Amino acid sequence: MLSSSPPSPPSPPSPPRRNVLWIMCDQLRADYLSCYGASPVSTPTIDAIAKRGTQFTRAYVNSPVCGPSRMSMYTGKSMRAHGVHWNDHPLSVAHQTLGDYLHPHGIRNALIGKTHVIPDKQGMKRLQIAPGSALGQHLLKGGFEAYEHYDGLYPSPYHRGTAYQTYLEGRGYKGDNLWHEVANSGRDAAGNILDGWLLKNNDKPAVVDEGDSETAWTTNRALSFLDEVAASGQPFVCHLSYIKPHWPYMAPEPYFSEFRDVAIPRAVRDEKERQTVHPLLAAYQQQPAAVSFADEACRRAVIPSYCAMIKQIDDHLARVMAKLEATGLAASTMVVFCADHGDYLGDHWMGEKDFYHEQAARIPLLVALPRTGDSSDDSARGNTGHDGSSRAAGGGRAGQHCDRLVSGFDLLPTMLEWLGVDPERPTIEGCSLMPLLHGTQEATTPGDAPSGAAASGATWVGGGAGGGAICDRDFIVSEYDHSMLLVRKRLEAYHRRNNLPLSPLAHCRSYMLFDGRYKYIASRGYRPILFDLQEDPDELRDFAADRPSVLRRMAEGLHDWALTDHNQTTFTHRQIAEYDELGDGFFIGYWDEAQIADVRAELSTGDRPHR
Numbered sequence: 001m002l003s004s005s006p007p008s009p010p011s012p013p014s015p016p017r018r019n020v021l022w023i024m025c026d027q028l029r030a031d032y033l034s035c036y037g038a039s040p041v042s043t044p045t046i047d048a049i050a051k052r053g054t055q056f057t058r059a060y061v062n063s064p065v066c067g068p069s070r071m072s073m074y075t076g077k078s079m080r081a082h083g084v085h086w087n088d089h090p091l092s093v094a095h096q097t098l099g100d101y102l103h104p105h106g107i108r109n110a111l112i113g114k115t116h117v118i119p120d121k122q123g124m125k126r127l128q129i130a131p132g133s134a135l136g137q138h139l140l141k142g143g144f145e146a147y148e149h150y151d152g153l154y155p156s157p158y159h160r161g162t163a164y165q166t167y168l169e170g171r172g173y174k175g176d177n178l179w180h181e182v183a184n185s186g187r188d189a190a191g192n193i194l195d196g197w198l199l200k201n202n203d204k205p206a207v208v209d210e211g212d213s214e215t216a217w218t219t220n221r222a223l224s225f226l227d228e229v230a231a232s233g234q235p236f237v238c239h240l241s242y243i244k245p246h247w248p249y250m251a252p253e254p255y256f257s258e259f260r261d262v263a264i265p266r267a268v269r270d271e272k273e274r275q276t277v278h279p280l281l282a283a284y285q286q287q288p289a290a291v292s293f294a295d296e297a298c299r300r301a302v303i304p305s306y307c308a309m310i311k312q313i314d315d316h317l318a319r320v321m322a323k324l325e326a327t328g329l330a331a332s333t334m335v336v337f338c339a340d341h342g343d344y345l346g347d348h349w350m351g352e353k354d355f356y357h358e359q360a361a362r363i364p365l366l367v368a369l370p371r372t373g374d375s376s377d378d379s380a381r382g383n384t385g386h387d388g389s390s391r392a393a394g395g396g397r398a399g400q401h402c403d404r405l406v407s408g409f410d411l412l413p414t415m416l417e418w419l420g421v422d423p424e425r426p427t428i429e430g431c432s433l434m435p436l437l438h439g440t441q442e443a444t445t446p447g448d449a450p451s452g453a454a455a456s457g458a459t460w461v462g463g464g465a466g467g468g469a470i471c472d473r474d475f476i477v478s479e480y481d482h483s484m485l486l487v488r489k490r491l492e493a494y495h496r497r498n499n500l501p502l503s504p505l506a507h508c509r510s511y512m513l514f515d516g517r518y519k520y521i522a523s524r525g526y527r528p529i530l531f532d533l534q535e536d537p538d539e540l541r542d543f544a545a546d547r548p549s550v551l552r553r554m555a556e557g558l559h560d561w562a563l564t565d566h567n568q569t570t571f572t573h574r575q576i577a578e579y580d581e582l583g584d585g586f587f588i589g590y591w592d593e594a595q596i597a598d599v600r601a602e603l604s605t606g607d608r609p610h611r
Contacts, residue, residue, distance in 0.1 A: 053368025076428035099143025113241035117142030196248030230327035251308035289351025369396030483508035520554035
């Protein structure tokens with residue numbers, strides 16, 4: 001018998017499942033990927049991500065060193081705000097990370113590889129948070145689920161007990177520290193260990209078989225995770241964080257031999273740079289890595305291995321992309337590819353990272369939304385951009401280049417908006433890049449961005465905290481603290497030689513303000529440095545003495561940035577804007593009821609009553 005009652009209304013459709021695969025490489029230069037130009041390495045897998053989505057051509061780190069840069073990406077805050085000034089500095093428990101935003105929504109935030117997170121054990125002790133508790137484990141890992149936490153860089157005795165060491169032992173390798181003796185060292189003809197830490201030995205292949213290398217093992221763990229979440233159906237962020245091509249620059253066969261005879265790119269440097277009278281640059285050019293890479297023999301030993309490690313990563317990423325397709329996850333997963341900073345490799349007579357030239361501070365950044373299907377389907381849906389590029393699912397444009405100024409701390413709000421998580425964005429300094437992925441704002445050319453003295457870095461245009469707003473930047477800022485480097489000691493020696501007062505540790509800071517054309521680098525106690533990337537794209541000349549008006553404008557911009565609040569954590573800008581001082585019934589300082597009424601009227605209309 002059929003029921004005579006009216007049918008129940010249909011249930012509202014559940015929001016589509018969305019995921020993020022966030023790939024990061026450590027110390028990867030943008031110009032060593034073929035999608036970014038004349039690279040010595042062909043990277044078809046990474047290039048394919050660029051073709052599927054948006055390639056950002058002017059993405060810069062918030063600090064050109066691993067720990068501070070990554071903490072900016074994980075918190076959405078500048079180095080000044082999160083307080084991690086160098087690699088071994090703990091991240092305070094006061095700061096929310098990506099995992100803190102995702103956990104209440106049931107979204108897994110899994111780590112496979114490296115983070116450089118140093119836990120705030122003192123803060124946990126002060127708050128009586130047990131390390132073994134669920135909250136304690138969450139804080140110890142920087143908000144990540146440690147599916148496979150592996151930071152690499154394990155000199156003795158720190159390697160013991162790592163999953164990778166155990167894996168290599170199971171594969172039959174012998175030695176006390178297999179990270180050092182096998183994965184990151186070579187052998188001479190007599191079988192003696194050639195220490196991979198020493199750059200002179202980077203012209204030898206790593207002992208480890210390619211299939212057992214750090215890159216291969218990390219990829220295998222990522223594939224296992226993707227199988228797991230495909231079966232469970234739980235939404236996720238998978239942070240696949242490769243250790244390479246960071247030093248030790250040791251590449252396994254067959255990649256080592258493939259690139260041993262690669263054409264070494266010409267070093268971007270000029271003898272005049274070595275004759276600089278600026279003490280800060282001179283101190284960086286005297287760093288051990290800088291002295292080593294000034295020798296072409298060092299570049300010939302290292303750069304082929306650096307290229308080989310990049311090619312190996314690209315090949316293994318092909319396995320990851322295939323797994324996304326095979327599991328069906330590709331239809332719901334945003335793919336983000338980036339680096340935490342670059343590598344000088346001898347350019348500007350420098351090695352490592354740590355300063356603000358393009359080789360170190362600019363990073364590759366690719367963001368691809370899921371595809372809708374074939375190109376004919378995209379065209380039928382009207383998903384074709386004005387430049388002929390197709391759109392990905394959700395309106396993202398495929399194959400576009402965006403030259404707006406973006407920073408590492410923009411990644412967190414971008415991923416949160418894609419996942420539908422509202423993080424009370426005003427407490428985050430970064431801006432979501434989603435509107436740019438949709439192609440809703442034209443890209444600018446270098447130097448076009450407004451750079452007036454009143455600029456404070458970024459302005460929200462339209463939309464709001466719920467999404468859809470466009471971040472229009474006048475400039476980006478990067479910071480560095482050189483107190484942990486030999487740079488500080490060399491500057492102290494310079495001050496003694498010249499009878500100058502020594503700077504306190506708190507002054508061992510430098511700042512880069514970049515408006516798309518000019519890079520202004522300031523450090524307390526020294527004159528500024530100014531690069532003009534329009535007139536001198538290789539940054540070989542310091543224009544500080546020739547551009548006084550530019551120096552004033554850039555100094556004012558940095559001053560305005562410094563006077564802007566960077567530490568809002570508990571009371572958001574939205575709450576401040578909505579605050580009503582009369583709402584709690586406290587009438588402090590009012591003479592009579594008429595004055596209260598006048599203020600209520602002013603709060604309501606914005607106009608002060610005239611009596």
